[in-house]
Amino acid sequence: MIAAHQATRRAAPTLEAVASAAGVSRSTVSRVVNGSTQVRPDVVDAVNAxxxxxxxxxxxxxxxxxxxxxxxxxxIVPEEAARFFGDPFFAAIVQGITRGLESSDYVLNLQLASRTSTSLKTKKYLLGGNVDGAIVVSHHSDVEFFSELDATIPVVFGGRPFHPEQHSNYFVDVDNAAGAALATEYLLDKGRRRIGTISGPVDMQAANDRSKGWVSALTGAGLPTDLIAHGDFTMASGASAMRDLLDREPNLDAVFVASDLMAMGAISVLRERGISVPDQVSLVGFDDSPAATSTDPQLTTVHQPSTEMGLRMAHNLLALLAGEEVERQSILPTRLVVRDSA
Amino acid sequence: MIAAHQATRRAAPTLEAVASAAGVSRSTVSRVVNGSTQVRPDVVDAVNAxxxxxxxxxxxxxxxxxxxxxxxxxxIVPEEAARFFGDPFFAAIVQGITRGLESSDYVLNLQLASRTSTSLKTKKYLLGGNVDGAIVVSHHSDVEFFSELDATIPVVFGGRPFHPEQHSNYFVDVDNAAGAALATEYLLDKGRRRIGTISGPVDMQAANDRSKGWVSALTGAGLPTDLIAHGDFTMASGASAMRDLLDREPNLDAVFVASDLMAMGAISVLRERGISVPDQVSLVGFDDSPAATSTDPQLTTVHQPSTEMGLRMAHNLLALLAGEEVERQSILPTRLVVRDSA
DNA sequence: CTGAAAGCGCTTACAG
DNA sequence: CTGAAAGCGCTTACAG
Structure with missing residues (x-):
């Protein structure tokens, strides 16, 4: 049974076989396969046949x-499958990368590298000559390995690296601080004065940069920056951070939430408590992912061009692989998309 | 600049280098690397050092x-990134597969094979000796290539293959028809008599099997089976199918929806039109994915053990690769999870 | 328990 | 424009 099954497995033909079938040398077949123009047309045809x-x-x-x-x-995505699949941001990034690679001969190998168990496997994978280059997305401060990776193969990061010494790495990002400041200033313009933030995890640079933007806008307006609660970019964490904020400050009138998914969680808590959005508490999210239009009310949010970021990462890595000059930092623009939550 | 950058790229050490460093032959290093027990302990230590x-x-x-x-x-997932990421079913499957492979030496390479552009690339990838085996999930009837794939490398399918001649392939599935019948019978037990279905795409076997289950339950009760509308397993398609059904039959009192995501879309339409769930129209979904508890009301749905399916696929493929005997069909159980929508 | 040698299926200067 | 030959970095019988 098993034997029979495996017997049906045919051995793949080799270059050698093609060569003798076409009556030429292996070198010639190789040239045709690789698209050399130095082969006589009729020979090319024979080989292709x-x-x-x-x-x-x-x-x-x-x-x-x-x-x-x-x-x-x-x-490389150092996240659990649940979070990777749960956040539309990753879908957009992957779509962009896929599109960027489409016209090339490169294939994409996705490695979900949960930060514990598989990290050694991932490391061996990357160092064992399995790939010519890597794109690392959503890296946390505790995974130092990736920054050294660049010594072996070209790497493009999605998001500004965490450690300052990694600034020589290539990366694609948006100006997270500016985007967050934009959002916060919009809330200030609306007359809000008690503005909190639901931030991302402290071990991610994008989260810290967004917090900084919120701080700078409030500081500029002479307002306190005490109302900060941390989530981990998931919906559930946004909900519990919202509860925390509400418990700490009953007079809260606005929140800048560092991701749309966390904003979804925050909105559900607000509704639960009968607090109207945007009237009593205004909310601005970040991402402008599909999640932003699936809430009620729909989210006012900071748009980041996620798909374009993926595209850019792919392009930059391709250029690096081709030995071309590439700018180390690609910073893409954000903009505020006004809907109903603020 | 570029030259400088590439100059820092160090060449990886070879077996040869390790051999001379340890003062042994390459054969011996190879044995140590591959965990042979036939090497003297002190030599093993020297090599490892x-x-x-x-x-x-x-x-x-x-x-x-x-x-x-x-x-x-x-x-291999022959779907666009948007759908792959949008459906929690895939997240669970991937999680299961990842877990199943964790203790092995195999790495997983995810290939999002959009059915048009990249299919040739995927084909070459699979035939070019890049992998020892493959798992194909969510295959449609128009991609015949995968069924032949089995002649070259072992393949395990997620979901019963579409073509009858592919029944010699290995696959892991649930009894979709039985699950759908279970759901429909539950609606009948609740006294519903005008029961429609929102089905999946006709080019997917799981969708057809679920429709069949719905048909058999209704036929068994002597009821008509005219109220069928097709979606493509996305939320948006569930919404438009729901509209279609409502327009065709104002007296509709229940719907079996072939996926939770489509049920989400259906619920939003029902709310939009002021039709109460489950009072006026009862709804049963399929999957029991996280989506089922994010709706209001929460979904009564047919549970399928998605993560276990992934696990089983991985185990079966691993067994196949090890030359072990494997059952061609692994059919996992479904069960009805009663919540609030029916 | 260990090493020398052949071979896996390609690419790539080097001749011609 | 084409072929013979060396080599990429491993594994694996085969001797010893």
Missing amino acids: AIARLDYVPNRAARSLASRQTMAIAL | AIARLDYVPNRAARSLASRQTMAIAL
Whole structure:
């Protein structure tokens, strides 16, 4: 049974087989496969015919070993599957990267690297010559390995690296602080004076930058910056941070929430307590993901061009792999999208 | 600048280097790396020391070429990134697979194979010796390639294959028809008589099987089976299917919806039109994903053990790769979870 | 328990 | 424009 099953597995034809089928040398077949223009047209045709006839596909391992290229790129996301799938931000990033790679010969290998168990496996994967380059998204301060990775293969980060010494790395980001300040100033313009924030985890740079933007806007207006609660970018954490804020300050009249998903959680708590949005408490989110239009009321939020960020990461890595000059920092613009929550 | 950057890229040490550092042959280093017990303990230590000192990681391409194994498994999902990320079902599946592979040496390579552009790339990827086996989830009837894939590498499907001739393939599934019948019978027990269904796309077997279950329950009760509308498992499609049903039958009093996500869309339409759930129209979903508890009212739904399905797929593929006997069909149980929508 | 040697399936100067 | 030959970094019988 098993034997029978495996017997049906046909061995893949090799370059050698194509060569003898086409009556040429292996070198020539290799040239045709790799699109060399230095081969006589009729020979090209003969070889292609043999390739089609035998259903030949080059063996990647042999090719990698000989050419020292894998034609594969790793996308590293140091997050649990639940969060990765739960946040539309990642969907947009992946879509952008996929699109950016579409016209290239590179394939994308997604590695969900939960920060504990698989990290060694991931490390070996990256260092073992499995990929030519990597894109690292959503990295936390506790994973230092990624910053050294750049010494072995080209890496593009999504989001400004956490450690200052990593500033020599390539990254694509938005100006998180400016975006957060924009949101907070909008709330100030609306006459709000007791403005809190639900921030992301302190081990992520984007979260810290957004908090900074909120602080600077409030400080500029001579207002206190005591009302900060931390979440981890999930809906549930946004809800509990909202409860925390409400308990600490009954006169709260606005909140800048560092992600749309957390804002969803916050809104549900507000409704639960019978507090009207935006009348009693105004809310501004961050991301402008699909989540922003699925709430009631819909979210006023800071738009970040997530798909474009993915696209840019792919382009920059491709350029790096091609040996081209690439700007180390790509900072994309944010803008405020006004809907109903503020 | 670029030159300087690349100059810092250090070449990875080879087996050869480790061998000479440890004063042994390459064969011996290879044995130690691969955990052979036939090496003298002190030699093992010396080799491991050299490995640690040089920071040696075996080159995967060379290893694959020599051993004819890649130690990688592909997860193929023929869906756009938007749908893949939008449906919690996939998150659970991936989580299960990841967990199932955790204790193995295999790494998972996720390939989002949009059915148009990248399919050729995916095909070459799978045939080019990049992976030792594959898991295919959410395959549609128009992608015939995957069924032939099994002739080259072991494949485990998530969901019963569409074409009858593919029944020799390995797959993990639930009894979709039985689950759907269960849901429909529950609605009948509640006294509902004008029961429609929002089905999935006709090119997916799971969708067809769920429709069949709905048909059999209604037929068994002597009721008509005309009220069927098709969606594509997305929330938006559930909403428009619900509108369609309502327009066709004002006396509709219940709907079996083939996925929780589509049920979310359906509920929003019902609320929009001021139709109360479950009083005027009862709704039963399918999946029991996190979406089921995020609606108001929460969904009564058919639970399918998505994470366990992923786990089982991984286990079965691993067994196949180890040359072990594996049952071709793994059918996992469903059960009805009663909440508030019916 | 260990090493020398062949081989995995490609690419790539080097000749011609 | 084409082929013979070396080499990419491993594994694996085969001797010893």
